[in-house]
Amino acid sequence: MTSPAFGGNAGMSSEYLEIRDLRVTFDGFTAVDGVDLTLLQGDLRFLIGPNGAGKTTLVDAVTGLVPATGSVTKSGVELLGMKTHRIARHGVGRTFQTASVFEDLSVLQNLDIAAGAGRSPWELLRRRKHVLPEIEEALETIGLTAHRDTPAGILAHGQKQWLEIGMLLVQDADVLLLDEPVAGMSGEEREETGWLLRRIGAERTVVVVEHDMDFMRAFATSVTVLARGRVIADGTVAEVQNDPQVQEVYLGSAATEQEA
Amino acid sequence: MSTTFVPRALTRPGPVRTAAGFAVAAVLLFGVAPAVLSDFRLGLLGKFLCFAIVAAGIGLAWGRGGMLTLGQGVFFGLGAYMMAMHLKISDAHLRGDTVPDFMQIAGIRELPAYWVPFASPLVTIAAILVVPPLIAVLLGLGVFKRRVKGAYFAILSQALAAAFAILLIGQQSTGGSNGLNRFRAFFGYDLSDPVNRRMLFFIVAAILLLVVAATRQLMRSRYGELLVAVRDQEERVRFLGYDPATIKVVAYAVAALFAGIAGAMFVPIVGIISPADVGIVPSIAFLIGVAIGGRTTLLGPVLGAIGVAWAQTALSESFPSAWTYAQGLLFIVVIGFFPAGLAGLAALRRRRDDDRGGAPAARTTASGSERDSEPESDPDPESDPEPEMEPAR
Numbered sequence: 087m088t089s090p091a092f093g094g095n096a097g098m099s100s101e102y103l104e105i106r107d108l109r110v111t112f113d114g115f116t117a118v119d120g121v122d123l124t125l126l127q128g129d130l131r132f133l134i135g136p137n138g139a140g141k142t143t144l145v146d147a148v149t150g151l152v153p154a155t156g157s158v159t160k161s162g163v164e165l166l167g168m169k170t171h172r173i174a175r176h177g178v179g180r181t182f183q184t185a186s187v188f189e190d191l192s193v194l195q196n197l198d199i200a201a202g203a204g205r206s207p208w209e210l211l212r213r214r215k216h217v218l219p220e221i222e223e224a225l226e227t228i229g230l231t232a233h234r235d236t237p238a239g240i241l242a243h244g245q246k247q248w249l250e251i252g253m254l255l256v257q258d259a260d261v262l263l264l265d266e267p268v269a270g271m272s273g274e275e276r277e278e279t280g281w282l283l284r285r286i287g288a289e290r291t292v293v294v295v296e297h298d299m300d301f302m303r304a305f306a307t308s309v310t311v312l313a314r315g316r317v318i319a320d321g322t323v324a325e326v327q328n329d330p331q332v333q334e335v336y337l338g339s340a341a342t343e344q345e346a
Numbered sequence: 347m348s349t350t351f352v353p354r355a356l357t358r359p360g361p362v363r364t365a366a367g368f369a370v371a372a373v374l375l376f377g378v379a380p381a382v383l384s385d386f387r388l389g390l391l392g393k394f395l396c397f398a399i400v401a402a403g404i405g406l407a408w409g410r411g412g413m414l415t416l417g418q419g420v421f422f423g424l425g426a427y428m429m430a431m432h433l434k435i436s437d438a439h440l441r442g443d444t445v446p447d448f449m450q451i452a453g454i455r456e457l458p459a460y461w462v463p464f465a466s467p468l469v470t471i472a473a474i475l476v477v478p479p480l481i482a483v484l485l486g487l488g489v490f491k492r493r494v495k496g497a498y499f500a501i502l503s504q505a506l507a508a509a510f511a512i513l514l515i516g517q518q519s520t521g522g523s524n525g526l527n528r529f530r531a532f533f534g535y536d537l538s539d540p541v542n543r544r545m546l547f548f549i550v551a552a553i554l555l556l557v558v559a560a561t562r563q564l565m566r567s568r569y570g571e572l573l574v575a576v577r578d579q580e581e582r583v584r585f586l587g588y589d590p591a592t593i594k595v596v597a598y599a600v601a602a603l604f605a606g607i608a609g610a611m612f613v614p615i616v617g618i619i620s621p622a623d624v625g626i627v628p629s630i631a632f633l634i635g636v637a638i639g640g641r642t643t644l645l646g647p648v649l650g651a652i653g654v655a656w657a658q659t660a661l662s663e664s665f666p667s668a669w670t671y672a673q674g675l676l677f678i679v680v681i682g683f684f685p686a687g688l689a690g691l692a693a694l695r696r697r698r699d700d701d702r703g704g705a706p707a708a709r710t711t712a713s714g715s716e717r718d719s720e721p722e723s724d725p726d727p728e729s730d731p732e733p734e735m736e737p738a739r
Contacts, residue, residue: 149585174587186582188575195571202568203587210569257586 090287090307092322094126101127101161103148103178103261103291108156110140110147110315117143118154119315127260130287132302133295135312136335141295142183144312145263149173149180160261175203179259183266185246189239193230193249196238197221200253220256227285228252229278244275251282261291268301280305311335364562368555375551385540392547392615394655395554399608401636401651402554402561403601408633409641410565411597412577414496417503418632420510421478421602423624425609427514428477430526430619431461432470437530439465447528448521458519467533478606479599486598490591495580504626511625525620532614543615550611554648557604562644564600573597605632634677640689650687 094102103125110118118140125131133141147154150170158165165173188196198214201221217234225231228248233241238249247267254262267283268276276298283292283305296302302309302323309326311319319329326332375395380388400418407413434446435457443450445457463469485506489499515523535542564570576583576590583590613619622628632651639650654673662669684690 169589170584171587171589174585180585182582186579188578188582190574190578191571196575198568199572199575199583200586202572205568210572211563211567213566214568214571253586 089284090128090130090292092129092307094129101177101260101291104157104159105144105148106157106159108144108147108154108158110143110152110154112152116315118147120156121312121315121317123310123317123320125261125291125293127291128288129291130283130305130307131291131293132306132309133293133312134297134299134302134309138314139312140315141312142265143315145180145265145293145295148263149178171203174257174259177259178261178263179254179257180263181247181250181254181265181267183269185243185250187238187241187246187249187253190237192235192237193225193241194221194234196249197224197252197256201256201258203257218256220258224252224255227255228282244271244279247271247279248282251286255286259290261293262286263293263295265295266297267294268296268298276301368559371555371558375555376548379551380544380547385543388547389543389615390659391652392550393612394652395547395550396608396612396615397632397635397655398648398651399550399554399557399611400605400632401639401647402557403604404632404636405641405643405647406561406564406573407597407601408636409643409647410570410573410577411594412495413594413598414500414633415503415598415601416500416626416633417505417507417510417629418601418605419507419624419626419629420503421482421605422609422612422628422632423510423514423619423621424478424481425474425606426613426619426623427520427526427609428464428470428474429610429613430529431464431520432467433529433532433613434526435461435465436467436533440531446526448524448526449519452518454519461519474606474610475603478602482599482602483595486595487591490594493591504629507624507629508626511621514621514624521620523621525618525623526613527618527620529614529617537614537617546611546615550615553607553611557607558644558648560600564597565644569593569596630677631673634673634680636687637677637680637685638687640687640692642686643689646687646689 103123105121105123105125108118108121108123109116121140121144133144135141143152146152148158148165150165150168150173154166156166160176160178163176165176165178168176188199191199194217195214198218198221201218202210222231225234228251230241230245230249230252233245238246241249251262251264251267264283268279271279280301283294286292287307294302294306306323308321309319309323310317311326311329311332313335318335319326319332321329379391383391400422404415404418407415434448438444438446445454449457457465463473489502494502514520514525520526529537531537532542532546535545537543564573572583572588572593576588576593580590583593609619609624612623631654635651635654636647637650638654639648640646654676658669658673661672680687686693
């Protein structure tokens with residue numbers, strides 16, 4: 087299996103997400119202030135920055151949750167201005183800081199719903215007769231095969247996040263925007279999530295909004311640092327870590343903490 | 347409204363048990379009820395079955411879809427008034443008149459233009475089936491596309507019921523606050539003949555069984571799972587590429603369809619429809635049975651509606667004024683303390699039995715890929731048409 091790589095691993099044929107001059111303003115407060123970002127298939131990109139840097143707002147804008155100006159194109163299609171569910175159908179999926187699975191439904195039902203946005207009314211009105219192969223595959227990938235009939239509400243915290251990621255996989259999203267997927271996870275769960283992201287990131291564009299620097303260092307192939315709504319650095323983990331501006335606003339404090 | 351049901355993994359009712367359940371219900375409704383009940387009581391039961399049809403729709407829209415439909419009286423009233431208008435016109439024609447009796451008394455000599463289409467029985471039936479869901483679709487799109495939800499939707503639908511009742515009271519051409527009454531024939535059949543009245547009961551019983559079967563299919567289909575998903579995590583469904591508004595509108599329209607049909611059957615069975623049957627109070631009364639029976643289940647709303655309507659009749663015969671208070675109190679207690687209704691209590695007891703039986707883990711183990719997502723438990727085991735709630739171990 088190929089792995090994610092800096093700058094993407096799919097060459098010229100790759101899918102991409104291009105963000106140009108993205109701005110989000112709430113009542114005069116500019117949360118995202120002219121962000122340019124190019125995301126290529128096969129690049130496991132981490133989006134980091136201090137609290138209030140605009141990371142989640144950026145994801146919200148790309149997925150149509152908040153109005154924005156500028157341009158977001160996915161392989162040439164303009165997404166800005168589209169309704170949220172249309173953007174999702176164009177292959178942009180996201181998760182939330184707090185896992186939002188359908189707690190009353192089983193793991194399998196959750197995945198089946200995620201796989202079904204294109205279903206005809208006729209298909210919807212009938213019962214599920216068998217498990218789709220892509221759902222079996224996703225269950226395997228996220229390691230929940232044994233829990234397929236467990237109600238999602240009683241899964242462990244980490245398993246819920248993996249289920250969310252699995253839902254993006256069967257949804258056939260090729261741009262995955264994950265908002266703090268490892269928040270609240272144990273060290274072991276973090277490790278597993280990291281490898282899961284590596285596995286799925288090879289064929290997709292994965293963006294991870296994260297606070298956990300160790301997690302970022304271990305798994306990112308590229309990093310974008312956001313501060314006060316702007317991109318202040320962009321590059322490999324090493325490049326970003328050595329950037330004086332980044333050290334000043336963000337990593338600096340983390341580095342001092344580590345030395346102390 | 348955050349009741350969490352843990353799906354039962356082990357008690358999957360097979361097609362045989364379901365068929366048996368429907369057979370038992372059919373025997374009760376078509377065999378036992380007409381044999382043991384007087385014509386008067388059978389008529390009352392017919393009225394309760396109308397409420398049960400409304401309740402099945404509310405169970406879908408409210409229980410599964412999370413839409414607190416406080417204005418089902420509108421759709422019930424639309425179906426009822428359209429049927430009543432047709433019956434009044436055909437009664438007038440039987441007597442050789444052009445306008446119904448109450449219009450003659452009021453001095454109206456010509457049929458109002460909006461009455462004219464209802465002279466045709468086919469147009470009337472088509473309108474009863476089409477108009478309430480159509481209005482629900484238009485209203486639902488307007489409301490849900492704008493992401494209006496929760497209490498706002500409830501208030502809006504209730505205001506609509508109030509406005510509808512006020513509109514009817516002001517209309518001389520629908521009998522004002524007296525409504526429409528004294529129907530002589532139903533599609534040519536004399537309504538004073540006990541045989542025909544019994545036939546009406548059979549028709550409404552058959553409709554109820556069809557409605558339950560349709561609701562059951564909807565609840566168990568992929569659509570049913572999706573509806574629960576929208577109820578619990580509307581935004582998440584949106585990010586999966588669905589438009590939640592469309593999903594909600596479908597359930598709302600189905601509930602409106604059922605309410606309209608129920609209203610249309612209410613008219614020949616009860617013999618009167620007036621603004622008092624369609625306003626805020628009856629709209630809330632529709633909810634009480636659903637809440638008490640267990641709104642997320644298939645049979646809870648149906649049996650709850652029949653039970654509450656029966657209790658209302660029985661108690662208000664002996665304590666006319668006490669019933670209203672009892673009803674209100676019951677509603678508050680159920681919503682406040684047992685949001686899952688009697689069906690929820692039954693599920694709770696079953697779960698406790700399971701745990702005591704030493705098999706608490708069994709609920710979370712796999713049993714197959716297409717089992718039920720909800721406990722279809724039943725508040726009243728004795729009159730249970732679908733005996734699928736015994737704990738299977």
